[in-house]
Amino acid sequence: MQNGPEHSVSTHELPVSQQPEVDYVRVRFAGDSGDGIQMTGTRLAESAARFGNDIATFPDFPADIRAPSGTIYGVSAYSLNIGHSEVDTFGDETDALVALNPAALRKYLEGVKQNGLLIIDMDAFTERAISKAGFAGNPLEDGSLTNFRVLPLEITSNTEKALKETGLSAKDARRCKNMWTLGLVLWLFERSTADVEHWIEQKFHKKPDVAKANILALQAGHLYGEVSDLPPDVSRYRIQPAPLMEGEYRSINGNEGMAYGLYAGATLADLELFYGSYPITPASPLLHTVAKLKELGAISFQAEDEIAAVCAAIGASYAGHLGVTGSSGPGIALKTEAIGLAIMTELPLVIVNVQRGGPSTGLPTKTEQSDLFQAIWGRNGDAPLPVIAPAHPGECFDIGVEAAKLATRHMTPLMVLSDGYIANASAPWKLPDFSDPAYAPFPVTQVSNPEGFQPFCHDEETMARPWAVPGTPELMHRIGGLEKQAGSGNISYDGENHQLMTEIRARKLEAVANSIPLQHVESGKSTGKLALLGWGSSWGPIRVAARRAELDGKSVSHIHLRHLWPLPPNLEELLSGFDRVIIPEMNNGQLATVLRSQISTPVESVTSVKGRPFLVREIAQIIEDALGA
Amino acid sequence: MTDLKPKDFASSLDVRWCPGCGDYAVLKSLHKILADTGAKLEDTLCVSGIGCSSRLPYYMATYGFHTIHGRAPAIASGAKLANPDLDVWVFTGDGDGLSIGGNHLLHALRRNLDMQIVLFNNQIYGLTKGQYSPTSQKGVRTPSSPGGTIEAPLNPARFAIGAGAKFIARSVDTQAKVLGPILEAAKAFEGTAFVEVLQNCVIFNDGVFDRLKDKKQGPDNTLLVEHGKPMVFGVNRDKGLRAKPGGFGLEVVTLEEGGLSEDDLLVHDESNHALAVALAELGENEGEPTVLGILFREAGVEFGAASRIGLPENKLSMEEKLSRLSATLRASETWDVGEDAA
Numbered sequence: 001m002q003n004g005p006e007h008s009v010s011t012h013e014l015p016v017s018q019q020p021e022v023d024y025v026r027v028r029f030a031g032d033s034g035d036g037i038q039m040t041g042t043r044l045a046e047s048a049a050r051f052g053n054d055i056a057t058f059p060d061f062p063a064d065i066r067a068p069s070g071t072i073y074g075v076s077a078y079s080l081n082i083g084h085s086e087v088d089t090f091g092d093e094t095d096a097l098v099a100l101n102p103a104a105l106r107k108y109l110e111g112v113k114q115n116g117l118l119i120i121d122m123d124a125f126t127e128r129a130i131s132k133a134g135f136a137g138n139p140l141e142d143g144s145l146t147n148f149r150v151l152p153l154e155i156t157s158n159t160e161k162a163l164k165e166t167g168l169s170a171k172d173a174r175r176c177k178n179m180w181t182l183g184l185v186l187w188l189f190e191r192s193t194a195d196v197e198h199w200i201e202q203k204f205h206k207k208p209d210v211a212k213a214n215i216l217a218l219q220a221g222h223l224y225g226e227v228s229d230l231p232p233d234v235s236r237y238r239i240q241p242a243p244l245m246e247g248e249y250r251s252i253n254g255n256e257g258m259a260y261g262l263y264a265g266a267t268l269a270d271l272e273l274f275y276g277s278y279p280i281t282p283a284s285p286l287l288h289t290v291a292k293l294k295e296l297g298a299i300s301f302q303a304e305d306e307i308a309a310v311c312a313a314i315g316a317s318y319a320g321h322l323g324v325t326g327s328s329g330p331g332i333a334l335k336t337e338a339i340g341l342a343i344m345t346e347l348p349l350v351i352v353n354v355q356r357g358g359p360s361t362g363l364p365t366k367t368e369q370s371d372l373f374q375a376i377w378g379r380n381g382d383a384p385l386p387v388i389a390p391a392h393p394g395e396c397f398d399i400g401v402e403a404a405k406l407a408t409r410h411m412t413p414l415m416v417l418s419d420g421y422i423a424n425a426s427a428p429w430k431l432p433d434f435s436d437p438a439y440a441p442f443p444v445t446q447v448s449n450p451e452g453f454q455p456f457c458h459d460e461e462t463m464a465r466p467w468a469v470p471g472t473p474e475l476m477h478r479i480g481g482l483e484k485q486a487g488s489g490n491i492s493y494d495g496e497n498h499q500l501m502t503e504i505r506a507r508k509l510e511a512v513a514n515s516i517p518l519q520h521v522e523s524g525k526s527t528g529k530l531a532l533l534g535w536g537s538s539w540g541p542i543r544v545a546a547r548r549a550e551l552d553g554k555s556v557s558h559i560h561l562r563h564l565w566p567l568p569p570n571l572e573e574l575l576s577g578f579d580r581v582i583i584p585e586m587n588n589g590q591l592a593t594v595l596r597s598q599i600s601t602p603v604e605s606v607t608s609v610k611g612r613p614f615l616v617r618e619i620a621q622i623i624e625d626a627l628g629a
Numbered sequence: 630m631t632d633l634k635p636k637d638f639a640s641s642l643d644v645r646w647c648p649g650c651g652d653y654a655v656l657k658s659l660h661k662i663l664a665d666t667g668a669k670l671e672d673t674l675c676v677s678g679i680g681c682s683s684r685l686p687y688y689m690a691t692y693g694f695h696t697i698h699g700r701a702p703a704i705a706s707g708a709k710l711a712n713p714d715l716d717v718w719v720f721t722g723d724g725d726g727l728s729i730g731g732n733h734l735l736h737a738l739r740r741n742l743d744m745q746i747v748l749f750n751n752q753i754y755g756l757t758k759g760q761y762s763p764t765s766q767k768g769v770r771t772p773s774s775p776g777g778t779i780e781a782p783l784n785p786a787r788f789a790i791g792a793g794a795k796f797i798a799r800s801v802d803t804q805a806k807v808l809g810p811i812l813e814a815a816k817a818f819e820g821t822a823f824v825e826v827l828q829n830c831v832i833f834n835d836g837v838f839d840r841l842k843d844k845k846q847g848p849d850n851t852l853l854v855e856h857g858k859p860m861v862f863g864v865n866r867d868k869g870l871r872a873k874p875g876g877f878g879l880e881v882v883t884l885e886e887g888g889l890s891e892d893d894l895l896v897h898d899e900s901n902h903a904l905a906v907a908l909a910e911l912g913e914n915e916g917e918p919t920v921l922g923i924l925f926r927e928a929g930v931e932f933g934a935a936s937r938i939g940l941p942e943n944k945l946s947m948e949e950k951l952s953r954l955s956a957t958l959r960a961s962e963t964w965d966v967g968e969d970a971a
Contacts, residue, residue, distance in 0.1 A: 050964045199962075246967030250958065260958060267950040274711055294939045296953045299710060301936075304736035308703035311696070311733075315676070315707025318694060319715065323707065341697050431958055434951045441947060470692035470708065470715055473671045478640070478687050480695025481679075490642065491687065 014054060014242055016547040017085030020113075024083035025237045026091030027185065029178075030108050031100030032069045033062055033076040036178035041078025042426070043182055047195050048082040049251045049428045052241025056081045056540065058090035058613075059424045063281070063365045070132045075107045082189070084240045088392070088540035090425070092615040096188070098181055100124060100155070102133035109145075117149045117234065119184070121177070123156035149233045153224075155180055162220035166213050176217035183221025189237050193222050245430060252429040254393040254422035255282070258326075258352060259289035261400020263298055264432070265350075266322040268401060269408045270443035273298040274316035275324045276309040278331060281364040282420040283354040286326040306334035310351065314338060317347045318479075320446055320469035322404055326352035328420075329371045330361060336379055342413040343383045343505065345479045346456070346465045348444075349413035350403045354423045355536075357611055366611030367420035369536045370587035375415045376565045376594060382502050384509045386410075387565035389417040391539035394429045396422065399562075401439070408444045410512055411464035417564070419586075421537045421613050450474035456489040462515075463508040509566045519568035523547050524557030527577035530626050533603065535561040535591055538584055538614055545619035554627050564591070572599035580626055582606055584614055632667065635660035640690045651802035651828035652682055652749065658808045659689075659718075666813060674715045676705040678725040681756050682749035682828070685720040699730020702737035702746060709744055713933050716816065717744035723764040724754050727783055731763075738792035741820040742932040745812070748785055748823070749802075751830040752837055759833035766837075786909035786924055789823045790902070796822035797905065797925040801842055802829060807853060807921055814923060819931050827919075841919055852918035854908065856926075859894040862918050869894040870911075870918075879907045881916060899926040 017023035027044070031037045038059055045057050058079040067074030079090040093113040099105035101124040112118065122140065130138050139145055140152055159180040163173040179200075186193055197215050204211035259275075266273035275290040275298065277283070291300040299321070303309035306327055313323030325335065332353045342349040355371045357363025375387045386406055390399040399416055407414045432439060447453065447466040455477045456465050468475040477489055485492035486500050522539075523546055524531075534542045539560050546558040559574065561567070575581050581603045583592045592605035606622050608614055638660040646652045663673065673691035677683035679698035686693030692715075696704045701719045709717045719737075726734045726748045737746065753771070754760040760773040764785065768777040789797045796818045800808040808826065815822035827838045840850050845864070852862040852870065860870040861884075871894050873880040882889055898904060905925035912919030945953070 046962060050962060052964070052966060195962075241966075244966045248959075248963050248965050250961050250963040260954065264951070264954060267947055267954070270947055272711070272944070274707065276707060293957065295941065296950055296957065297941050297945050299936075299940070301707070301710060303703065304732055307700060308706075308733050308736070311700045311703035312707030312710070314696075315694075315704035315709075316711040317707075318704070319674075319708040319711035321711040337697055338700065345694075431955075431963065434955065443947075469712070470674045471671055471712055473669075476670050476690055476692050478689075478693035478695065480686070480693075481697055482695065 014086030014244070016544060016551065017083070018548060021095055021237060023085040023239070024081055024087050025095045025189075025239055026079065026081045026093065027096045027098070028077055028079040028094045028108055028111070029098045029181070030075055030077040030104035031178070032103075033064070033067055033074050034069065035076065035100050036175070037076040037078050037100075040178040040182050041080060043196050043199065044185060045080050045426060046199070046251055047186065047191055048080070048189070049249065050195055051191060052244065053239055054083045054085070054087045054242040054244065055251070055427060056087045056090050057426050058421065060612075061365060070101060070103055070129050072103045072107050072133060075104045077104070077108060082239050084242050086242070088543050089613065089616055092617050098185065100177065100181070102130045102135060102139070105139065106133045106135060112148060114147055115149060117151060118145065119181070120150065120152045121155035122152045123154050149231070151231065151234055153184075158220065158224060159217050162216055163213050166209070166216065168209070168213050173213065176213050179214045179217040180221035183218040183223075184225050187222045187225030187236075189239065193218050244428065247430040249428045249430055251426045252393055252397075253424055253426040254390065254396045254418055255285040255354065255424070256289050257393055257396030257429065258390070258400050258416070258418060259286050259293075261397035262324050262350060262404060263290070263293055263296065263400075264397065264439070265401040265404025268439060268441045269322060269404050270441065271320070271322040271408070273324065274301070274313060274321040275299070275326070276301045276303050276312035276316070277326050278303050278306045278309045280306070280328050280331045282356055282423045283326045283328050283331070283352065285423070286352060286354070306331040307338060310335040310338040314342050314347060314349055317342070317349050318345070318470070320467075322348060322350070322408065324350040324352065326354065328354050328356045329358045329374065332371065332374060333378075339385070339413055340379045340381065340383050341481045343379070343385055344481050346411045347413070348407040348411055348467075350407050350416065351413060352416045352418060355417060355419040357609065363611050365420065367537065367613060368586050368609055368611070369417065369419050369538070370590065370609065371417060372564065372587065372590040372594065375417055382505065384505055385412060385565075386414045386509065386512045386563075387417060388414070388563055389536045389561070390422055391536065391560055391562065393422055393425050393427045397429070397432060405442050406512060406515070409442065409464065409515070410462050410508055411467060412508055412512070417536060419537050446472070447475065448472055454487045454489070455479065456484050457487050458504055461511065463504065463511040513566035513569055516563045516566075516568060518570045519559065519561070519574050521574070522558040522560045524550050525555070526557070526574065528557050529555035529579045530623065531557045531559050531575060531578040531581045532619070532622070533559045533561065533575070533581055533583045533591075534585065535564055538586060541614040541616045541619045542584060544616045545623060549620065549623045554623065556623055556627070561591070567598055572601055575599065575601040575603070580604065582622055582626060584608070584619060584622060586613070633664050633670070635664045638663050638668075638670070638690050640688055642687050644688050645684065646681060647832055649831040650681070651751065651826075651830070652685070654803045654805065655747070655749065655808065655826055655828065656685060656688055658805050658812060661805070662809050662812045662816065666816060668716060672714060672716055673718070674705070674708060675718045675720060676701045676708065677720040678730055679756070680722040680725045680754075681830075682720050682722040683725060699725050699728070700733060701725070702730065702733040705744055706737060706740070706742055709742055710933060710936065713743075713937070719744060719746040721746065721748050723748065723750045723752060723762045723785070727763045727785060727788065735792045738789055738794040738821055738823060740932040741795055741929050743819050743821070745815045745822045745824065747812070748825050749828045750785055750825050751828045751834055752782070753830050753834035755830050755833055784909060784913065785825045787906070790906055790909055790925065794823045794925070795820045795927045795929045796923070797909070798823070798923045799825045799827070799919075799921050801827045801838060801851075801921065803842060804921075811923060814926070818926065820929055850912075850918055852911070852920050854897040854920055854922040854924065856897055856899045856923070859891045859896050861891060861894060868918075871895055879911065881918070899923055902927070
């Protein structure tokens with residue numbers, strides 16, 4: 001039945017490849033957090049996406065805003081995987097590392113593959129910087145890099161030289177070294193600088209001097225590749241466009257996709273979007289994105305704290321809007337009591353949790369999926385709510401739409417579990433066509449007829465109660481956190497009634513379970529020796545590893561849960577068709593524990609909480625351990 | 630439509646405050662001024678937190694939301710932002726509003742969204758059976774302070790001034806002639822109106838405001854201020870406030886003594902911020918009257934109106950929204966894939 005857009009149309013059925021540097025190249029830019037690394041990476045990603053490549057990115061920046069320069073903890077990095085084949089992860093290893101200082105080299109050298117390319121700014125390798133990075137000696141001279149192809153360049157001085165005529169101070173000129181580097185990397189990929197130049201012109205249209213300097217640096221880097229005699233072992237990468245599905249594309253990260261999707265969801269429900277939030281990493285861009293939708297009628301409200309943020313959203317829902325709040329684990333913890341109120345008052349509310357490493361403040365900028373228990377069970381009383389999770393950035397838009405649909409259809413708060421990786425990673429995204437039946441409107445009916453009106457009388461199919469908003473004549477009623485008499489909604493401390501209302505709240509989840517799609521198999525056959533069961537952002541590495549193993553003739557299937565609570569009704573039956581079910585997840589075994597309480601099929605757990613998504617080889621190892629090499 | 634009477638604003642539920650509780654009087658005043666001002670049931674929203682006073686919405690025939698402890702201003706803010714046509718009232722207490730919900734009260738007052746916040750101050754936790762509250766007088770013995778409290782009490786009106794409130798008033802629960810006009814003025818004010826009601830808890834803190842309410846001594850201990858009127862008080866109307874000569878602050882004087890007349894007294898100016906600070910503090914020391922009435926009122930930028938600048942003037946149709954969304958999604962770089970692609 002009416003199940004929202006089931007999957008984002010994206011790059012799913014591209015061939016999967018095992019040939020790095022032929023079908024895909026993994027590049028990592030790394031430097032000081034003030035070096036403009038994120039911008040450089042984003043530009044290359046956009047450029048590759050426009051060229052038609054499939055891409056996956058992983059921005060990795062420190063929690064400090066401007067950590068002391070030259071330190072390991074101040075290194076900011078941006079990894080991207082550019083493919084002719086399908087790429088779902090940013091890559092286990094790096095084919096090319098651009099290190100703008102010794103600390104960046106030290107931090108990321110370990111991830112570079114044997115014989116990988118190191119592009120290094122020699123100018124930054126002063127004695128002091130080398131020792132600050134913790135190297136015993138100069139790695140460019142002591143032979144420690146012999147396993148790699150090293151391309152030491154005077155990036156800083158080349159940038160200064162290129163900008164000599166502009167009259168810019170040496171300091172300002174040096175700030176353009178990221179553009180010089182980008183120019184060189186674009187040359188390395190046989191790409192022109194035109195797109196980036198265009199972007200620079202737009203970005204700095206109010207500062208033509210800055211625009212000019214950046215473009216000059218970019219062109220100089222590109223020209224350097226062209227005219228210099230680079231060592232013979234430095235070859236250029238020829239990554240052809242990926243055979244993506246036809247359509248109009250842009251690149252999108254998960255936070256943007258989610259914000260737009262929530263707006264689309266509210267719109268398709270014929271409601272206004274109200275987004276109440278309090279700044280927190282990594283969820284703040286949701287607030288920033290909704291704030292920019294004011295001309296579209298979206299209301300954003302930066303509250304005084306997490307509690308006020310969710311409460312304002314609840315108030316807005318009560319008054320007839322679609323209330324949404326977003327945060328990360330610690331903020332969700334603060335919102336917990338109010339979420340219970342939304343459950344008790346049966347108001348539609350969407351809570352987005354962009355998960356990060358926990359517990360407590362944990363690892364604010366690192367990804368994790370360890371708030372599943374919190375989402376499903378983390379409230380006082382029997383307080384059920386639906387939980388859904390996007391698998392990758394391109395799915396966030398549709399998750400936002402579905403969240404709005406389920407919350408309004410069943411009159412319930414609902415939690416979306418995104419995470420720091422999905423939120424920040426970007427991928428090519430086929431723009432939605434709103435005439436597609438997947439985006440059919442699902443207008444909400446707010447009641448106006450006083451005849452027989454009972455605020456807590458439930459629809460048998462959806463278990464929704466009537467939504468009567470303040471301002472409607474003749475329907476005045478009172479709601480609150482105290483237990484209510486079924487039907488009238490008046491306060492009731494009666495035991496029998498509490499039993500009934502508790503059952504009604506549970507049945508609401510059953511109604512949701514009946515309306516979500518049956519669980520399907522993501523890749524592989526629907527029965528077999530091994531099923532890898534994932535949820536959320538472990539989608540990419542599981543998908544790549546499972547598909548490669550399948551190509552090798554192994555009996556491996558990938559099943560990925562979008563609906564985590566309630567679970568799809570056919571899940572047990574589906575899993576029982578496999579000899580073994582293994583759940584890789586970025587927590588200490590939460591989904592495995594949940595499933596053991598719900599289904600009888602045995603499941604095994606493999607976990608990793610290292611602040612980054614699984615590597616493909618880690619998943620491949622799980623498959624090998626289970627099925628043999 | 631027929632005009633509503635005060636009783637029309639009462640819900641059908643039995644009021645379940647303790648007999649003799651000051652809350653009854655406030656509820657009655659509220660019903661009356663809503664009727665007097667022609668309020669509509671469907672456009673009136675009462676939001677509360679947790680505590681005795683927060684039961685009030687259940688006794689109203691309007692829309693009502695009994696929320697969670699301390700959070701009523703935040704929920705009310707969301708509702709008001711979503712529907713500016715609602716007349717939104719927040720009912721809270723000294724524990725709900727100033728202890729667990731202090732942060733929300735602070736920010737609601739500073740934002741100045743058009744709503745009324747009525748804080749019932751009985752200087753005690755009633756619903757949890759008598760623990761001291763943030764406004765309890767120093768030294769009060771309660772179950773949680775058997776040796777007497779050691780905390781300095783918070784003065785709600787002073788807190789409101791510090792938070793930047795633009796409308797601050799104070800009344801005693803049973804003085805309908807004072808409270809009624811204050812509630813009316815609060816309702817009419819375009820911004821957040823803060824009303825502190827000194828309210829008697831008959832069970833756990835009975836008589837705490839007797840010196841203000843008592844017919845005999847009350848007038849000597851309270852000063853009812855009115856904009857543009859000299860500040861006279863006392864049973865015999867023979868006391869007043871003047872600016873301390875040669876100093877800074879207020880001074881209680883007795884008229885006729887030393888030839889002083891009403892002309893020597895300060896005239897209340899609602900828009901004088903410094904005066905409001907001084908008035909709010911009065912009553913904390915022996916010999917000073919507690920000031921009742923509208924202590925401060927100043928027109929300011931109303932948050933709701935300001936926050937709507939930039940929103941479409943009329944509600945957009947679904948088609949228009951989707952079309953604007955499509956354009957927004959394409960404001961970033963896009964490219965075509967496929968046979969027809971350039």
